[in-house]
Amino acid sequence: MIRKITELIEKNENRYLEELKEFVRIPSISADPKKSESMIKCAMWVKKQMDVMGMENTEIIETEGHPSVYGEWCRAEGKPTILIYGHYDVQPVDPVELWDSPPFEPTVKNGGLYGRGAVDDKGQILLHMKAVEAHLQAEGKLPINIKFLIEGEEEVGSENLVPLIKDNLEKLQSDLILISDSSMFAKGMPSICYGLRGISYFELRVRGTNGDLHSGSFGGAVINPANALARIITKLKDEKGRILIPGLYDDVLPLSDEERRVFADLPHDDEKYRKMLGAPELFGEEGYSTLERVWARPSLDVNGIISGYTGEGAKTVIPAKASAKISLRLVPNQTPERVEELFRKYIKEITPPSVEVEIESLHGGMPYISPIDNPIFDVVREALKNGFKADSVTIREGGSIPIVTDFKELLKSPVILIGFGLPDENAHAPNEWIDLENYQKGILSMAYLYEGLAER
Numbered sequence: 001m002i003r004k005i006t007e008l009i010e011k012n013e014n015r016y017l018e019e020l021k022e023f024v025r026i027p028s029i030s031a032d033p034k035k036s037e038s039m040i041k042c043a044m045w046v047k048k049q050m051d052v053m054g055m056e057n058t059e060i061i062e063t064e065g066h067p068s069v070y071g072e073w074c075r076a077e078g079k080p081t082i083l084i085y086g087h088y089d090v091q092p093v094d095p096v097e098l099w100d101s102p103p104f105e106p107t108v109k110n111g112g113l114y115g116r117g118a119v120d121d122k123g124q125i126l127l128h129m130k131a132v133e134a135h136l137q138a139e140g141k142l143p144i145n146i147k148f149l150i151e152g153e154e155e156v157g158s159e160n161l162v163p164l165i166k167d168n169l170e171k172l173q174s175d176l177i178l179i180s181d182s183s184m185f186a187k188g189m190p191s192i193c194y195g196l197r198g199i200s201y202f203e204l205r206v207r208g209t210n211g212d213l214h215s216g217s218f219g220g221a222v223i224n225p226a227n228a229l230a231r232i233i234t235k236l237k238d239e240k241g242r243i244l245i246p247g248l249y250d251d252v253l254p255l256s257d258e259e260r261r262v263f264a265d266l267p268h269d270d271e272k273y274r275k276m277l278g279a280p281e282l283f284g285e286e287g288y289s290t291l292e293r294v295w296a297r298p299s300l301d302v303n304g305i306i307s308g309y310t311g312e313g314a315k316t317v318i319p320a321k322a323s324a325k326i327s328l329r330l331v332p333n334q335t336p337e338r339v340e341e342l343f344r345k346y347i348k349e350i351t352p353p354s355v356e357v358e359i360e361s362l363h364g365g366m367p368y369i370s371p372i373d374n375p376i377f378d379v380v381r382e383a384l385k386n387g388f389k390a391d392s393v394t395i396r397e398g399g400s401i402p403i404v405t406d407f408k409e410l411l412k413s414p415v416i417l418i419g420f421g422l423p424d425e426n427a428h429a430p431n432e433w434i435d436l437e438n439y440q441k442g443i444l445s446m447a448y449l450y451e452g453l454a455e456r
């Protein structure tokens, strides 16, 4: 039976690409209030895909923010039920001038499809929908019960998804939650991910005076908030990459020797990694390897700074205000609540008395880790082997999908993360793309997976 499906998937490769282009063409930037119509259009596009392929009880679920889309096919009596989660919203496109082709005009180049959302997460949602579609087209039915929940606010913190889940506990019940919104370790190495970092995101606003000042008339008499902010920022981390917020490491679960060995056995090459990033040298917390730093250690980064005159030429001014967006990535067993407490306390301590500082918490998300001895992993490995003709690796990731922990707690089913992105596909950056071979092999392996899960 799977033979017929694989043939069908091969035959439809071109259509799958055209449909992904259609999806990417919709500018569903959740952070941009001017895009709310595109968000609705995108949700409707997803629902229509589900309707056309024969999913049932499809609906657009309104929230306080952007809507989610639900659909199911639950006629495989006695078979397991899986819930596939993903997000149709995308990141903003700035700096737009650095794109080689316009972000919402999907362009095929060197075996990749370029466009905002191509890999994060539109390509990875659509590959599941196409795998489901292939089963329905070939057999008129699915080997298991499948539910889709596709949300529109992942990139802005999924705030309205928790109430949505709580309101729909019964509907979202499943034996397994499947998420494709992460990366493979490398091309040709399909990956199962068992850990994500959490996040705490803050905006810091520093105020010095009532208004901007002439830097000749007043320079020397008052503090400059931009300088003050820089001082605050330098006190957040030492030269060895260690975060200086007191107590921050208290809850950090240390890496076991076993896990360190598993990381070290992966074919990671620092020099290659450095070159891919174009960095003069790598930098991170002393005493840890790159994979350990990114997957299993907390990090702190300034995501943006604004202050003073940034136009052309010179303007002699002491800005009245300076602000920075600063985020931390968290690891088990840190919590965003505790980190926020420690962050606020420390910022108060290190802020010079000559400025006022205001801290706004923008969002938080729990870190996630799951046991790696789940027997379902073997079924996934088998499916990935069939699709990619390669053995898969087991990895953690540095990114965050805050809802994963809520899923586990509210729906009480195990979560499996199977990412089909590549580390160099520029998620969140200009020239985002998805490798089309991975997209196609992703469809194939997920078609195998649904089949494999039926036999469990």
Ligand code: BES
Residues within 6 Å of the ligand: 120, 121, 154, 155, 156, 157, 181, 182, 183, 196, 199, 363, 365, 397, 398, 399, 400, 401, 402
């Ligand atoms: N798909 C990413 C998360 C991700 C990236 C997982 C790389 C594994 C590897 C997701 O869309 C994302 O960008 N999440 C945000 C969460 C934030 C907005 C709360 C993130 O990680 O910055």
Ligand code: MN
Residues within 6 Å of the ligand: 087, 120, 121, 154, 181
């Ligand atoms: Mn994503």
Ligand code: MN
Residues within 6 Å of the ligand: 091, 120, 155, 427, 428
């Ligand atoms: Mn993202």
